[in-house]
Amino acid sequence: MTALPGLSDETAGLLLGGAPVRIAAVGVPEFAEVPRTAGAEVTALDWRPPAAGEPEAAWRLAELTGHPAVEAANREAVARLLAVRPVWTRVLPAREAIAALGDRSRRLLLHAGPPLAWSAMCGPMRAGVIGAALLEGWADSPEAAERLADSGVLEFEPCHHHEAVGPMGGIISPSMPLIEVEDPATGRRAYSNLNEGAGRCLRYGALGADVMERLRWMGTVLAPALSAALGARGEGVDLRAVTAQALQMGDECHSRNTAASTLLLRELAADLCETAHAREVLRFLSDNHYWFLNFSMAAAKLATSAAHGVPHSTLVTAFARNGVEVGIRVGGLGDAWFTAPATQVRGLYFAGYGPEDANPDIGDSAITETYGLGGFSLAAAPAITGFVGGTVEEALRTSRDMARISLARHEAYRLPALGGVGAPVGIDVRAVLDTGIVPVVTTGISHREPGIGQIGAGLTHAPLECFRKALDAMAVPASEIASGTGSP
Amino acid sequence: MTALPGLSDETAGLLLGGAPVRIAAVGVPEFAEVPRTAGAEVTALDWRPPAAGEPEAAWRLAELTGHPAVEAANREAVARLLAVRPVWTRVLPAREAIAALGDRSRRLLLHAGPPLAWSAMCGPMRAGVIGAALLEGWADSPEAAERLADSGVLEFEPCHHHEAVGPMGGIISPSMPLIEVEDPATGRRAYSNLNEGAGRCLRYGALGADVMERLRWMGTVLAPALSAALGARGEGVDLRAVTAQALQMGDECHSRNTAASTLLLRELAADLCETAHAREVLRFLSDNHYWFLNFSMAAAKLATSAAHGVPHSTLVTAFARNGVEVGIRVGGLGDAWFTAPATQVRGLYFAGYGPEDANPDIGDSAITETYGLGGFSLAAAPAITGFVGGTVEEALRTSRDMARISLARHEAYRLPALGGVGAPVGIDVRAVLDTGIVPVVTTGISHREPGIGQIGAGLTHAPLECFRKALDAMAVPASEIASGTGSP
Incomplete structure (x- = not known):
């Protein structure tokens, strides 16, 4: 032998x-x-040691797991998240929607992800800054815009700090039109910019006369037409209903929005047709299969913000990337961001481009994953595998895996390929660290140099390090609170 | 022991x-x-004896199986079917589209399914005849319309005999607007009527002032608006592209047309918005989730008609039900219908109704199944199980089963849940009899009494007897043809 x-x-x-x-x-x-x-x-x-195998962290994780105060906090947070009914109510200039952008003494721009200085920004975000400075008339050439930024006159704050979200570079400047999404029961509001469509877009870092012309058209023609159509309609558009339908129609409402965009056009077509420039607006919307993305993001931001601020909650309420770092926010941990270096995206590239051209993961769009969409609802979108890679079996497995790190299932968002089970929603920091399973994200890929734009799409994940840092910041609630006998 | x-x-x-x-x-x-x-x-x-266990038929089936002349005929027929590119080109009154309906000396109505006399018609089809007689002004009350039909003055012919198809009762009268679908390469054309939407519809056998008012509006407002929009567009709408997309978006394009209807609205919205009555037309289209069904049917009729008439072909080129009988036509067997009693539909019922209220299977809509859609593409539409019953697993299995009785897969129509494999297309009479697997149909359910309308939706199948009769009519090609040495 x-x-x-x-x-x-x-x-x-x-x-x-x-x-x-x-x-x-x-x-x-x-x-x-x-x-x-x-x-x-x-x-x-498929087992990994909890808390990345670090004994001290594993002990804290064990203390937080099943802790009555944490469980109660998460129940409350999830209930708040699920109770939100996101309704698209208005289109208005960013300076009217966001107070800080209305201050004409400042030259403030919002950007995607956790806070970041101009000097640290990646190529596509720098391009967004340049485009915004041109749009606002703060500079008359890309070079002048860069000098302006170098001079320190421009200020930068995350969209997330103003209840807003922007895809990719996520640059929002005062004159850009925003969509406003409101929860009728609470009056809470969240914002996103309007989607530019496919091709050469500022959000992906493209620059040029065509890009600027479209941005101006969006402000002067598209936004007024949408406002007028909403006015003629006489009520907002229930984005929860659109999202629920779209999940039955092959979208996961992050990187595939074909159905939702078409449904939203259908909702508005009759009221749009009597506005000025109706034909060109309807043509633009007909050609833009990403149109719903920014609505999906604003709805997700609204719901996750509602869940934020419950003491001891381990629910992830934001997940955003600035192209350099990825950051998460946690419901019970205040305004802190827990960051790690941005990941590379594993995906499919447009002809002529490859991974060496790709910027690391960027954009606020991962807010959709914190709301049970995107990678969490990948099972709803088998056709997306042709765009981001992978197989149908992997898509189904991803939604099942995401359920293992989620606190609940969304009763309105159902996954037909999994027999109609609800989308997994509410990322639990504890569950991520316990299982070693990290949130999966579907996303676009920007060229790393400013001025070029989108070069592909794919899948990536939130780094475990973000969750590991959040755990370090968590206090174990005192036992009298845990047993329910003390005062809060 | x-x-x-x-x-x-x-x-x-x-x-x-x-x-x-x-x-x-x-x-x-x-x-x-x-x-x-x-x-x-x-x-x-899961094995059943071939040819329903009848020895003589089994011998003929064995002779036809793998017969070179039959194989060659089916290759030719399938190639013709797949080569058709259905393009929606026009909307025009039935009397202009179909010569026999233009003959004002006749009072001709077309109906669904194989030929049927007035005296034999089921309740919902009788209601369709009454509604059409009122619409044409041939009678001024339902009673008068029935007397007219009893008198023998009205004539009845199948839609299928005029390159047309109509869902459920399928009644087409001279003034009804039809959609024309054309194959640009051959100029071949096929027709269907316009879909009335949900609720109380003539096609389901509903009668009343509301039903008649909508039918009149469709002729005077909807049809001219659609014509004008097509004119402004300057080219037809490629229904193959719409169907292919819809299969990625949860439709099977027979009993679920939500995506395709919305995509078709998107295609037309910009051109519709400058026509008269644009707002009410867009509102009607926005509310009609079945709108695409009749386009799907006309496209299917166009493709299967192109495949008809190849000697020795065992391809099913029509499959239609008149509410009393189900009939199929076979490519190599001329104009004959091979019929069997109509089946009951196993389905889900609207509140207050049950199987005892249901009319047997009715309508030309099963033409979609002969084109690889409906039951054959059930795997594309997991959400339909909430409407017609069954589970997601059964939907996947049904598409796999249908592949066993199909001659080909449609390269443009892909099923995302099955990894993007093509929809099984081209029912082979031999394969049905060899396997005992019968074509599955997704369909609506009419109340059996005239005047009421839709009461549910579900699944049914083509009776094996139709295929058994077709086999009896098939001659085994002579061996010199079979070996390829003789003249055709």
Whole structure:
């Protein structure tokens, strides 16, 4: 009997000489290979040590897991998130929607992701800043815009700090039109900019006369037409209903918005047709399969903001990338961002481009994942695999995996390919650290140089490090609170 | 040792005393039960004897199976079917589209399914005749319309005999607007009427002032607006592209047309918005989730008609129900219909109705199944299970089963949940009889009494008897043709 490398003689003997052996393998994949080669039936368990294998963190995680105060806080947070009914109510200039942008003594721009200085910004975000400075008339050339930014006159704050979200670079300047989404029960509001469509777009870092012309048209023609149509309609558009339908129609409402965009056009077409420039507006909307993305993001921001601020909650209420860093915010941890370096996106590239051209993960659009959409609802969008890569089986498995790190299922957002089960919603920091499963994100890919734009789309994830840092900031609630006998 | 009922002592001994036994069971399910009860591992094979177990028919089926002349004929027929690019080109009154309806000396109505006399018609089709007689001004009351029909003055012919198709009752009268679908490469054309939407509709057998008012509005407002929009567009609408997209968006384009209807509205919205009555037309289209059904049917009729008439082809080129009988036509068998009694639909009912209220299967809409849509593409539409019943797993299995009785896969119509494989298309009479698998149909359910309308939706199938009769009519091609040495 020949000994097998890496196995004791006793084990090897069992494998080669005895009855059929069944092995459950835990840990590095190589452990499973030798007995499998020897003919044993090996089941590799997808298990990782909790809290990235760090003992002190694992102890804190254990204390927080099942802790009554944390459980109660998360129930409350999830209830608030699910209770939000996002209704698109208005289109208005950013300076009217966001107070800080209305201050004409400042030259403030909002950007995607956690806070970032001009000097640290990546290529596509720098391009967004340049385009916005040109749009506002603060500079008359890209070079002048860069000098202005270098001079320190421009100020930068995250969209998220103003109840707003922007895809990719996410640059919002005072004159850009925003969509306003409101929860009728609470009056709470959130904002996003209008989607430019496909092709050369500022959000992806493209620059040029065509890009600027479209941005100006959006302010002078598109936004007034949408406002007029909403006025003629006489009521807002229930984005929860649109999202719920779109999930039945192959969208995951982050990187595939074909159905939702078309449904939104259908909702508005009759009221749009009597506005000025109706034909060109309807043509623009007909051609823009990403149109709904910014609505999806504003709705997600509205719902997750409502869930923010519950003490001891471990719910992730924001997840955003500025192209350099990824950051999360947690419901019970105030305004802090827990950051890690931005990840690379694994995806499919347009002809002529490859991973070496790609900017790391960027944009506020991952707010959709915190709302149960995007990667969490990947099972709803089998056709997206042709755009971001992967297989239908992987899409189904991703939604199942995301359920393991989610606190609830959304009763209105159902996944037809999984028998109509609700979308997993509400990322729990504890569950991410306990399982080692990180949130999956569907996203577009920008060229890393300013001025070029989108070069592909794909899948990425939130770095575990963000969650690890959030855990460090969590206090274990005192036991009298835990047992419910003390005062809050 | 106790003997087991229905098993020889030897078999029982094997099961109870010996090594584990694995059994493959063929035939009636009860065969598998006794050994399974005794602990054997039983795999029940889904096998039925070919040609419904009739020896003479089975011999003919064997001769036709793999016959070179039949194979060549079917390749030609399928190639013709797949080559058709259905383009919606016009909206025009039926009397202009169909010569026989333009003959003002006749009072001709077209109806769904194989030929049927007035005296034999079911309730919902009688209601359709009454509504059409009122619409044409041939009668001024339902009673007068019935007397007119009883008098023998009205004539009835199948839609299918005039390259047309109509859902449910399928009544087409001279003044009704039709959609024209054309194959640009051949100039071949097919027709269907305009879809009335949900609720109380003539096609389902509803009658009343509301039903008549909508039909008149469709002729005087809707049809001219659609014509004007098509004119402004300057080109037709490629229905193959719409269908292909809709299959990625949860439609099977027979009983679920939500995506396709919305996509078609999107295609037309910009050109519609400058026509008269644009707002009410867009409102009507926005509310009508069945709008695309009649386009899907006309496209299917166009493609299957192109495949008809190839000698020796066993391809099913029509499949239609008149509410009393179901009939199929076969590519190599001329204009004959092979009929069987209409089946009951297994489905979900609106509140207050049940199977006892249901009319048997009715309508030309099963033409979509002969084109790879409907039941054949059920895997594309997991959400439809909430409307017609069944589970997602059954939907996937149905598309797989339909592939076993289909000659090809449609390269443009892909099923995302099955990894993007093409929709099974081209029902082969031989394959149906060989496997015993019958085509599955998704369909609406009419109340059996005239005047009421839709009461549910569900699944049914084409009766095996239709295929059995078609086989009887098939001649086995002579061997010199079969070997390719003779002249055709």
